[in-house]
């Protein structure tokens with residue numbers, strides 16, 4: 001099934017000529033050289049550069065590319081490969097960031113029927129995802145107003161990103177569609193936070209958005225808990241990709257950056273929901 005972006009101005013389908021997306025009412029959106037399109041209308045932006053800031057995104061890419069979270073990416077890939085449709089399906093990554101998880105899914109499959117789409121509200125993130133050249137439909141958009149038609153996707157993925165239950169419900173096909181939601185578990189990055197806070201409040205995932213809805217049922221929860229040793233040269237990227245860097249003092253940052261290595265637990269819950 002062909003997948004079309006929906007025009008954010010008039011909701012008609014957008015057709016690309018390779019350079020520009022255009023709807024039948026002649027609204028046009030330029031396709032950037034990295035392949036993505038910016039569908040976030042200026043009047044819908046709450047700030048000039050919404051989403052994670054550029055340093056966070058670049059550091060997250062550098063850190064993820066080193067393979068520290070492969071236990072998570074391989075779990076996501078395994079869940080998809082064991083679905084009835086396997087890799088023959090349309091997948092949307094909401095809050096895809098710089099595209100690491102989509103890239104891992106693409107690398108795991110040679111299926112020509114695998115369609116990957118990603119959206120993020122940060123232009124820098126989507127641009128970096130485009131540079132991965134992984135044959136993905138990419139747009140700068142909000143998770144609360146997704147530029148796709150109803151019943152477009154078989155699976156929606158969200159890793160540590162905000163989601164809207166009504167938008168997910170609208171976009172998923174009615175038959176056998178799934179949502180893979182990843183959030184932090186209680187001990188996630190405890191080896192880092194112990195340097196920053198005396199008492200760490202447990203993280204809250206974004207699951208409650210779906211748990212509160214009767215139209216989604218939790219099918220499976222997989223817990224991933226692992227010890228990792230972050231090399232000295234990667235500690236700054238780890239720190240900068242988290243909100244902690246932006247909340248802590250120069251002294252604490254210097255103390256952490258002076259470590260020879262950083263041992264920490266990584267701890268995730270991967271939840272698979274089914275749309276009823």
Ligand SMILES: C[S@@+](CC[C@H](N)C(=O)[O-])C[C@H]1O[C@@H](n2cnc3c(N)ncnc32)[C@H](O)[C@@H]1O
Nearest residue numbers: 051052095096097120121122142143159160161
């Ligand atoms: C913690 S990051 C996770 C990125 C990616 N999923 C990953 O795990 O590498 C959260 C992402 O959500 C994006 N984001 C924040 N608010 C958003 C919104 N309203 N709509 C779409 N994306 C949003 C941020 O720009 C950021 O890239």
Ligand SMILES: [Zn+2]
Nearest residue numbers: 007010023027
């Ligand atoms: Zn239009």
